[in-house]
Amino acid sequence: MTSILVTGGAGYIGSHTAKALAESGYRPVVLDNLFRGHRSAVRYGPFVEADIRDSEAVRQTIRDHKIEAIVHFAALAYVGESVEQPGLYFSNNVEGFRTVLQMAAEEGVGKVVFSSSCTTYGNPDRVPIDESCPQSAVSPYGDTKLIGEGLLRWFEDAYGIRSVALRYFNAAGADPDGELGEDHDPETHLIPNAILAAMGRKPTLSLFGADYPTRDGTNERDYVHVADLASAHVASLQYLHDGGSSTAMNLGSETGSTVREVIAMVEAVSGQTVPVVEGPRRPGDAVALYASANMARSVLGWHPKHSDLKTICETAWQWHSGR
């Protein structure tokens, strides 16, 4: 059985991807320091508790498990926190990824799939965002992802490591079987926060800006189901296995949903009211961000199956309801 190192596999997208890998016949070996992840989400293969900046732990894991490819999720991922603590983000995300790549090079692992982000496009001047849009991050977090894509290019030049960088839009939803879900602390994402407010586990949901030039005044984002992200990682490994050359591409639903549409959908699937407090716009928030996923369709044969807003909210609601 082919062993895949899944860094950050105790986290939200990593745990769903470990499940998809196991279902596709791979052996996912999760390495995570549990800073933001959960031991209980590691259910589909071996677990190594370690930090990606610990080069010897990464090396030993590659050796012990005869790792053939790496799927790299481990990162800190809050834009606001990255503005307050840029050093933490560059240490964790950039130095961490450099260490993983260095160990891959020294141990002869030649295939990497990397969690990049739509934040590498900053505030683009057109939507849908395709891969020809200029990349220019507007936060330390976004910059760490942009540098990650750069590291991949240099490590390919030097050591021949081939890679797929996947630029996710907003990951959302939960495992359709109900085994896994989104459990961040602190939670900054709209859909879980709307659900928690509907359940009374948070007093209110804050809405930042109701005067945007959109159909209902709130800003638009592209929500893509976490199970569809997971399947794209499996497809990326197959692409690299088949000899595909290094590439980077968007993963999104190609639909912009407004904040009010998300709230209405959470209310519809739950039968509960979401108590909303409207506030001013947040500095730096773009009006509308959504993807073109043409490239993922044509290169990976990726066809999202769960990324309509109703399925996203239903699966997320079911998972939160079972906790």
Ligand SMILES: NC(=O)c1ccc[n+]([C@@H]2O[C@H](COP(=O)([O-])OP(=O)(O)OC[C@H]3O[C@@H](n4cnc5c(N)ncnc54)[C@H](O)[C@@H]3O)[C@@H](O)[C@H]2O)c1
């Ligand atoms: N959630 C999204 O909408 C989204 C969008 C674009 C990109 N991404 C990227 O996808 C990846 C996964 O995101 P997520 O939402 O699942 O986040 P998450 O916080 O749930 O998962 C990240 C995991 O990485 C682990 N980790 C962090 N630093 C580590 C370190 N130094 N050593 C070992 N483990 C470490 C955490 O403990 C956690 O389990 C991240 O790289 C993130 O930047 C996420």
